[in-house]
Amino acid sequence: xxxxxxxxxxxxxxxxxxxxxxxxLYLYDATTLSALAVEVAGFGGPFGFTPRFAIKANPxxxxxxxxxxxxxxFDASTTHEARRAILAGIAPERIQLTSQxxxxxxxxxxxxxxxxxxxxxxxxxxxxxxFPGTSATLRINPGEGSGHNNRxxxxxxxxxxxxxxxxxxxxxxxAARHDVRLRGAHHHVGSGGDPARWAEIASVxxxxxxxxxxxxxxxxxxxxxxxxxxGEPSSDLSAAAAAADRLLREFATETGRQLHLEIEPGTYLxxxxxxxxxxxxxxxxxxxxxxxxxxxxxxxxxxxRPSIYGAQHPIDFLARxxxxxxxxxxxxxxxxxxxxxxxxxxxxxxxxxxxxxxxxPLPSLGDLAVVGxxxxxxxxxxxxxxxxxxxxxxxxxxADGTLELVRRRQSLDDLLRxxx
Amino acid sequence: xxxxxxxxxxxxxxxxxxxxxxxxLYLYDATTLSALAVEVAGFGGPFGFTPRFAIKANPxxxxxxxxxxxxxxFDASTTHEARRAILAGIAPERIQLTSQxxxxxxxxxxxxxxxxxxxxxxxxxxxxxxFPGTSATLRINPGEGSGHNNRxxxxxxxxxxxxxxxxxxxxxxxAARHDVRLRGAHHHVGSGGDPARWAEIASVxxxxxxxxxxxxxxxxxxxxxxxxxxGEPSSDLSAAAAAADRLLREFATETGRQLHLEIEPGTYLxxxxxxxxxxxxxxxxxxxxxxxxxxxxxxxxxxxRPSIYGAQHPIDFLARxxxxxxxxxxxxxxxxxxxxxxxxxxxxxxxxxxxxxxxxPLPSLGDLAVVGxxxxxxxxxxxxxxxxxxxxxxxxxxADGTLELVRRRQSLDDLLRxxx
Numbered sequence: 001x002x003x004x005x006x007x008x009x010x011x012x013x014x015x016x017x018x019x020x021x022x023x024x025l026y027l028y029d030a031t032t033l034s035a036l037a038v039e040v041a042g043f044g045g046p047f048g049f050t051p052r053f054a055i056k057a058n059p060x061x062x063x064x065x066x067x068x069x070x071x072x073x074f075d076a077s078t079t080h081e082a083r084r085a086i087l088a089g090i091a092p093e094r095i096q097l098t099s100q101x102x103x104x105x106x107x108x109x110x111x112x113x114x115x116x117x118x119x120x121x122x123x124x125x126x127x128x129x130x131f132p133g134t135s136a137t138l139r140i141n142p143g144e145g146s147g148h149n150n151r152x153x154x155x156x157x158x159x160x161x162x163x164x165x166x167x168x169x170x171x172x173x174x175a176a177r178h179d180v181r182l183r184g185a186h187h188h189v190g191s192g193g194d195p196a197r198w199a200e201i202a203s204v205x206x207x208x209x210x211x212x213x214x215x216x217x218x219x220x221x222x223x224x225x226x227x228x229x230x231g232e233p234s235s236d237l238s239a240a241a242a243a244a245d246r247l248l249r250e251f252a253t254e255t256g257r258q259l260h261l262e263i264e265p266g267t268y269l270x271x272x273x274x275x276x277x278x279x280x281x282x283x284x285x286x287x288x289x290x291x292x293x294x295x296x297x298x299x300x301x302x303x304x305r306p307s308i309y310g311a312q313h314p315i316d317f318l319a320r321x322x323x324x325x326x327x328x329x330x331x332x333x334x335x336x337x338x339x340x341x342x343x344x345x346x347x348x349x350x351x352x353x354x355x356x357x358x359x360x361p362l363p364s365l366g367d368l369a370v371v372g373x374x375x376x377x378x379x380x381x382x383x384x385x386x387x388x389x390x391x392x393x394x395x396x397x398x399a400d401g402t403l404e405l406v407r408r409r410q411s412l413d414d415l416l417r418x419x420x
Numbered sequence: 421x422x423x424x425x426x427x428x429x430x431x432x433x434x435x436x437x438x439x440x441x442x443x444x445l446y447l448y449d450a451t452t453l454s455a456l457a458v459e460v461a462g463f464g465g466p467f468g469f470t471p472r473f474a475i476k477a478n479p480x481x482x483x484x485x486x487x488x489x490x491x492x493x494f495d496a497s498t499t500h501e502a503r504r505a506i507l508a509g510i511a512p513e514r515i516q517l518t519s520q521x522x523x524x525x526x527x528x529x530x531x532x533x534x535x536x537x538x539x540x541x542x543x544x545x546x547x548x549x550x551f552p553g554t555s556a557t558l559r560i561n562p563g564e565g566s567g568h569n570n571r572x573x574x575x576x577x578x579x580x581x582x583x584x585x586x587x588x589x590x591x592x593x594x595a596a597r598h599d600v601r602l603r604g605a606h607h608h609v610g611s612g613g614d615p616a617r618w619a620e621i622a623s624v625x626x627x628x629x630x631x632x633x634x635x636x637x638x639x640x641x642x643x644x645x646x647x648x649x650x651g652e653p654s655s656d657l658s659a660a661a662a663a664a665d666r667l668l669r670e671f672a673t674e675t676g677r678q679l680h681l682e683i684e685p686g687t688y689l690x691x692x693x694x695x696x697x698x699x700x701x702x703x704x705x706x707x708x709x710x711x712x713x714x715x716x717x718x719x720x721x722x723x724x725r726p727s728i729y730g731a732q733h734p735i736d737f738l739a740r741x742x743x744x745x746x747x748x749x750x751x752x753x754x755x756x757x758x759x760x761x762x763x764x765x766x767x768x769x770x771x772x773x774x775x776x777x778x779x780x781p782l783p784s785l786g787d788l789a790v791v792g793x794x795x796x797x798x799x800x801x802x803x804x805x806x807x808x809x810x811x812x813x814x815x816x817x818x819a820d821g822t823l824e825l826v827r828r829r830q831s832l833d834d835l836l837r838x839x840x
Contacts, residue, residue: 056759056807061839077759080808080832087836101701101717101757120702120715122785141706154761157706158775160713160753161761164706281521282540286561286577286584293580295540297521304803308728308762308772333580337521339476339497341574341581342728352728355578365542383724384804387476388500391838408838412500416507418811418828419481 004226004234005035006272009370009397011318014277017395017403018320018368023279024298025409026379026394028058030066033273033375034399037070040269043241045261046248052096054222055081057266057376058274062396062406064088067269075264079103082114096219096264098139098186100161102126117186117219119162124171128178137184137219138163138171138212142204154188154223155201161188165208172212181214188221188264195236198223199243206251206259215259220244222265226272228373229312235268267376274375276302276392279320280367281337291357292332296369299336299343301389303371303378307342310352314372315345317363327362334358334369338387345371379407385415424646424654425455426692429790429817431738434697437815437823438740438788443699444718445829446799446814448478450486453693453795454819457490460689463661465681466668472516474642475501477686477796478694482816482826484508487689495684499523502534516639516684518559518606520581522546537606537639539582544591548598557604557639558583558591558632562624574608574643575621581608585628592632601634608641608684615656618643619663626671629679639682640664646691648793649732655688687796694795696722696812699740700787701757711777712752716789719756719763721809723791723798727762730772734792735765737783747782754778754789758807765791799827805835 007029017027040051052075053067064074064085073094076082082097083105092113097106102123107130110116117137118124127136139162141155154161163171175182187205202220209215224235244261252258278298285292294317305311315334317326333355336343348354363369384391390410398404427449437447460471472495473487484494484505493514496502502517503525512533517526522543527550530536537557538544547556559582561575574581583591595602607625622640629635644655664681672678698718705712714737725731735754737746753775756763768774783789804811810830818824 054759059808061836078757078807078809080810080835083832084808084836087832098759099757100715100759103717120704122702143706157710159706159761160704160711160715160755161759164704164710166707167705282542284540284580284584285587286563286579287586290577290584291580295520295580297523304728335580337498337519339474339518339520339581341579381803381806383801386801387498388479388504389498390500393838406840408840410838412503412507414838415500416481416504418813418830418834420826420828 004272005032005039007032007275009275013397013403014318014368014370015320015322018277018279020403021393021395021405022409023277023368024302024392025277026274026374026392027277027397028063028274028375028394029397030399033063033066033270034070036269036273037067037072039237040263040265041071043237043263044245046245047252047258048260050260050262052262052264053269054264054266055085056380058270058380059084060379060394060407061088063270064090068094079105079109082109086112096137117184121163121167121171121174124174124180128175128180131180133179135181135183136175137186137217138168138182139186140165140168140205140208142187142201142208144201144204162186168208168211182212183214184217184219185209185212185215186219186221188223195239195243198240199247202244203247206247209259210255217260217262219262219264222263222268224265224268226267226373228271229314270375271373272375274378276371276374276378278369278371280317280363280365280369282365283362292330294332294334294363295337296334296345297337298369298371299338299345300340300383301336301338301386302382302392303374304382305377306345306347307352310347310350310354312349313345313374315358315360316370316372317361318368318370320366320368324367326367327364329359330362331357332360332362388412388415390415424692425452425459427452427695429695433817433823434738434788434790435740435742438697438699440823441813441815441825442829443697443788444722444812445697446694446794446812447697447817448483448694448795448814449817450819453483453486453690454490456689456693457487457492459657460683460685461491463657463683466665467672467678468680470680470682472682472684473689474684474686475505476800478690478800479504480799480814480827481508483690484510488514499525499529502529506532516557537604541583541587541591541594544594544600548595548600551600553599555601555603556595557606557637558602559606560585560588560625560628562607562621562628564621564624582606588628588631602632603634604637604639605629605632605635606639606641608643615659615663618660619667622664623667626667630675635679637680637682639684642683642685642688644685644688646687646793648691649734690795691793692795694798696791696794696798698789698791700737700783700785700789702785703782712750714752714754714783715757716754716765717757718789718791719758719765720760720803721756721758721806722802722812723794724802725797726765726767727772730767730770730774732769733765733794735778735780736790736792737781738788738790740786740788744787746787747784749779750782751777752780752782808832808835810835
């Protein structure tokens with residue numbers, strides 16, 4: 001477990017962004033994101049390596065462009081994400097579609113060059129009918145996986161992702177019937193974060209690959225844990241890389257097959273590269289023996305992870321005026337602006353129902369708040385438009401320090417555009 | 421606990437909607453919604469009554485128009501919701517703004533005639549400065565409330581909503597300083613559903629109103645429980661109405677003050693009036709001792725309540741072809757299409773982490789699914805655009821049975837429009 005490059009937004013940048021674009025807003029840092037891309041690109045593999053970015057973590061065009069320029073390839077969870085990446089100027093050949101539902105238009109994407117992962121026998125059947133004589137990747141559920149937060153597993157008997165390991169022989173027959181060569185094997189290990197466990201599950205996947213003679217590429221997914229809170233450890237990529245290197249070399253020695261390695265982190269590449277900037281709307285107390293609530297204009301409509309997972313994000317306050325000062329440290333609950341009791345930014349870790357006050361300097365109305373670790377699954381997975389709140393803008397701090405608006409703030413009219 | 425008017429979408433309407441507009445889609449029923457409006461309008465009060473619809477539950481223009489035509493007034497949780505209602509043609513005087521943050525533009529709304537509820541001392545101060553010599557409502561936290569699902573309370577020491585009861589004297593002084601008359605008192609009791617408890621908390625609110633001499637209207641919020649699942653009881657509105665009637669008459673006898681009553685349900689007015697229609701994308705199994713997953717194109721991007729609350733929604737399958745048949749009953753888990761282990765439509769009640777299989781007839785790929793009880797907090801509070809999934813369209817079954825598209829399906833271009 002090592003430190004991970006982390007964006008610590010400079011106070012003058014935060015003040016400038018808030019003054020120019022209003023709050024709330026998402027703020028990403030190109031320097032941090034590039035450093036993360038370098039780390040992931042350095043994972044390597046003994047017989048070739050392709051790092052992919054899991055688009056779902058943050059599909060904003062500027063982020064996709066940045067990672068494309070850094071040499072990453074991409075994994076799309078839906079046909080929409082694949083099309084979005086193509087519209088961002090990414091070559092179809094650098095995109096792999098690994099979707100829980102095929103949706104309309106998947107055939108067009110494949111014809112344009114997007115790689116295809118069959119996530120179920122039914123998907124493989126549909127692919128085989130449409131594209132006989134080609135190759136595809138098979139997503140496998142090897143029967144084991146590590147948990148994602150405290151959610152159900154991404155693999156194992158309780159997970160719906162991929163072809164159950166005992167059904168792999170059926171997949172091989174089905175592929176043969178359509179003359180489809182299963183060149184790739186895909187398994188998303190999950191977000192557990194323990195490199196020993198990661199290696200253990202990767203080894204199970206490789207055992208399955210032994211039964212798949214055409215496989216030349218193995219994709220071990222993402223699932224590298226990121227510590228967002230101070231002192232919270234992140235996955236040690238080099239430990240996982242060393243394990244993968246060892247496993248692939250052993251596999252090659254035993255089987256004579258040199259497998260190309262892919263990984264596809266989403267969280268690891270983006271989580272620590274972004275923040276949400278808000279401003280303090282209110283400070284409410286519930287009596288001497290009660291609570292002190294700091295109410296922001298940032299809540300579940302911008303960042304849902306605390307409300308859905310009990311996820312922990314660092315929160316810092318900042319006097320709006322450079323000459324201003326925050327109050328003394330207090331035990332604070334930080335909440336969002338929605339009319340919803342679960343709109344809470346300081347839940348108990350892993351328990352969205354629990355209240356976990358933090359010792360923070362007491363801000364005043366109008367002061368700024370920086371919610372850190374918000375580059376992944378924040379702008380891409382909020383309860384968007386709840387309470388009819390228009391989506392917040394997204395900004396990128398370029399490597400030269402300039403602030404670039406990459407997505408404008410919505411207006412109320414934008415929310416009403418589709419109503420008839 | 422009584423039965424509540426509930427939309428049971430006719431199979432031919434579901435098939436027609438799916439054929440014409442594709443899936444997923446939201447389907448509302450005007451007849452059911454109108455019946456619910458009649459029930460709420462009949463709640464009544466001994467000295468005057470105003471029923472309001474809590475817009476946040478479903479802010480679609482067609483729904484707002486339907487309730488406006490049914491004679492309801494409205495409660496807005498944000499300035500955006502209030503503006504949205506005005507743009508839907510609702511007179512500002514019928515809208516009350518009860519927002520956790522004032523946001524820009526609240527002064528314009530008040531000038532146009534929107535009623536104002538101060539939800540904190542800071543809001544009251546800001547209102548008083550802008551509108552001295554007028555009147556306002558005060559949202560109060562009486563120190564007690566009933567839980568919302570298994571979330572933190574909406575009132576009590578752990579809730580940030582409203583002015584803490586011990587601070588009401590401060591609010592009275594502050595209002596007097598700005599010559600603002602506190603004509604209304606507001607307290608959202610919460611979603612507990614027990615009428616005895618509801619009456620008990622309403623009584624505490626009235627005790628506080630005794631100390632507020634200018635109050636002529638008391639708003640007891642919403643929070644009436646709705647049973648979405650077969651056999652699950654709903655709040656008995658008549659029991660709550662009887663309790664309110666008794667309390668207000670007693671209050672009048674004791675104090676000589678005849679209070680106008682308001683309530684503002686959201687869930688009760690809409691939950692059972694809508695469904696989400698999806699289609700089966702896949703059926704995946706994890707071995708003989710494992711699970712059977714039915715994967716829909718409906719998931720957390722359309723309906724988040726199961727994933728965030730462990731909420732229970734009825735799910736029915738329907739052969740797409742009228743001549744088709746479903747399979748035999750099986751123990752099924754129903755999941756959404758997102759690349760997210762928590763995208764689950766059959767969680768354990770109150771526990772989004774838990775898996776609760778249901779005995780349902782096994783559908784085939786392409787068959788239709790009706791997720792019921794989806795009129796409230798579904799289209800208004802999903803993880804919209806997660807996995808870059810465009811928002812689903814909304815349809816209304818008019819009283820004459822015709823199917824009307826009230827919100828068109830988004831395209832991918834709509835999601836990219838704001839990118840620069």
